Amino acid sequence: MSNVSDRIGFLERGLDMSDALKPAVHPTAGETSERTAEVVFDLQQLSVLYGDFRAVRDGTLQIRDQQITAFIGPSGCGKTTMLRCFNRMNDFIPTARVEGKVLYHGVDLYDPAVNSTEVRRRIGMVFQKPNPFPKSIYDNVAYGPRLLGVKKRSQLDEVVERSLQGAALWDEVKDRLKESGLGLSGGQQQRLCIARAIAVEPDVILMDEPCSALDPIATGRIEELMAEMKTDYTIVIVTHNMQQAARVSDRTAFFTTEINPDSDRRTGILVEYDRTDKIFSNPADQRTEDYVTGRFG
């Protein structure tokens, strides 16, 4: 797989990367995927507020196509909050609002003309806890395609099979598609949720700590799956698990919290965003180094 050799290339040349906070604007020679891969998300000074409380502030970073980007950091640092801006899931929290911009292929997602439902069809999400519908495995996967108006049984069968294969679940469930999705194991449920997300053929998949409720073996399956899915999707994953970020991601953003002097509440900030190998081997910021070496958090 080409992206594997890319990654090895990164590791070899890792130390002489230029300042990654302006990634790929002036790419280093030889960084083919960095240079040609499109910028999918371009965050400009993004803050999320709940009422008057600023949960996370000044997120500026770019996320590129066909890469896995990991958000790491201690609890409460706003990484999930920021992730949920990428497909406007924060819309459902009545007090939440954003400042700054989230450009998706150059289009501001919070532009009033943007149809948030269409956004979510293109930018899928996998959640922290597996949340299959209390429906059959088949109906879980077919839910999205049916929304898009696919009615023909043969077409649906095809999408369901393809999606379950894409989520590496097909072989385990192909004989019991009519059984409830809730009857699967935790890891299988999460892969079912991934199948449900990819059934609408999104461009991007957001994963909010997808393995936090799973055992190590199930986690391993999901991680393998992510590496395979990378060729087709842009993936952004929030994780508590630093090893996971190091194993699966191409780029990593480290968030932390700072105590707001006025209110004693914690606001999340983006500390550093760079290639994963650099974040873990030679971070630019002391706070990142403290976190990845386990001295903090």
Added chain:
Amino acid sequence: MRLLFQGAAITTMVISALIFFVLARGAISFLVQIDWDLSKLSDTGWFPRRERFDLRTIIVGSVIMGSVAMLVAVPLGLGVAVYLSEYARPGVRRVLKPIIEVLAGVPSVIVGYFVLRFIAPDLVANIFQPTNVRNMLAAGIGIGILVIPIMASISEDALRAVPDALREASYGVGARKVTTVTKVVIPGAISGLVAAFIIATSRAIGETMVATMAGGFDGSGPFTGYSPLESGLTMTAAMTNAVGGTDQDVGGASFEVLYFVGMLLFLITITLNVFGDRLVKRIRHRY
């Protein structure tokens, strides 16, 4: 202390036993009074003083008024529940929910008054031109108004018991709100919604004052068929009317039919409630 508390808990069992005993004893006494002549229970119409106790008359009356009530209460109660649980902003909900609870607190006798003074003469009579201003449609609407808050509150609990994770999952694949509500939330809450329906039905059948005041017959009447525009008699109205005035003779079949009908009503409502309760529990276990 413990014994005292346990005594109080066991008293509730005693109450149930007494209800059953009192009704069963009275029902048997009634049957003895009519010499076990069961044909009297299917005679024409409900004329207790002439010993004609056509059960069909009062059961059909209860079913018609109960059905009208549920036709009012299901769409309105469910609509209120879905609105409050899924659509209303927290501020709006904080205002509307107590208002619905106020409606739940309106005594049924006042709803009976409201039916006789407004719904029957000004609404039903103007639109449908029934033969009698007091009819089963008007009474049924009144019972429906009484039952809306029960329907709404149990349904809302069921809807809110559906985890947000499922709503998010639906939005996450690009579903709209209406799709999420109809395809995920309502199916997820279905057993609770059915329970709300069953418990509300039980309440509608057991509702007494509106049926007594607005049903149209004062204690006796013929079987009027299945049109809600006719006057009718419910089981509950038959019971209050059996007691009649203030100085009635206790005893005699026309009085003791009270127990027989009470037993019937008790068995019907208890069956519905047990069934509804099971469903409520099922939704609690699910999530």
Added chain:
Amino acid sequence: MALMTPSRAGEAAAETVRAGITKKDRDVAGIAMLIGLLLAMILTLLALFALLAQVVSESASLLSARGLDFVTSPIGSDPDKIGIWSGLFGTIVIGVMVLVVAIPMGVAAAIYLEEYAHHESRLNRMIMVNIRNLAGVPAVIYGVLGFIIFTQWLSPITGGKSAIAAGLTMAVLVLPIVVITSMEAIRAVPSGLRDAGYGVGASRWETIRDHVLPYAAPGILTGTVLSIARALGEAAPLIIIGAVTGLLPETSLTGFFSAVPILIFQWTGRSQPPNSEFAFTESAAAAGLVLLIIVFFFNAAAIYLRNRFERKRSGQ
């Protein structure tokens, strides 16, 4: 794509994406749904407001003409002179009986079921199921029970068809509600609080008295208040046990009795005698207004208590 420069590729992609995600398709089903739900909400509110408007408008002239006289006059046959005093007396007795009989007993049963009983034991499970069933038994059937037990079996104590008998019947009627709401309130007490009590060597009863009940008190009070409101508004059981609207001693605990809901029931059905200024239905409306004010007062108190209680909890 590799042949395009990143910026050109980006612009082209931005165009297609923009076209895709700014698609304006009207959400017809969503709008229809919202209209339907709002309609249900509005019709429900309308029913409530129409009811209130009817009661207020029909009682207005009578109450403005007679004022407090209507509250303090006894019942009778002249609609220009009648009042609700006799009924109010019965209603107050019912409220007091519920307070002194149903509340202590219901709370005691709830304490037993939540704090002492083994939840797995067959007997206790039966008690629980039974209480839920009792809560669903129609009020009119409690009337039959009260008629036999309180006006016949216990007539030496209650005096037969009396306000005491009515109060006891209503106490039995609301008992399951008191038990269920009190159990919910007690169940909401964090178990850490109990451990804190046992941890300093308190007995079970001391722990309940000093830690559990104070914490659960607002919730229990809410249920209590609601059950009193329910008891004051019920009419059907009173008809069965023999409430009267004719002549009766004004304030007797053990003699003939009436209650405000009974007056409303009777007056609503009575036609206006000739030569009288007011109709019986106006008296019914006025009595209804008084009853609504009483019941709403209790309901409002319950809602207020519950909101304060919830806010306190969420603040912790």
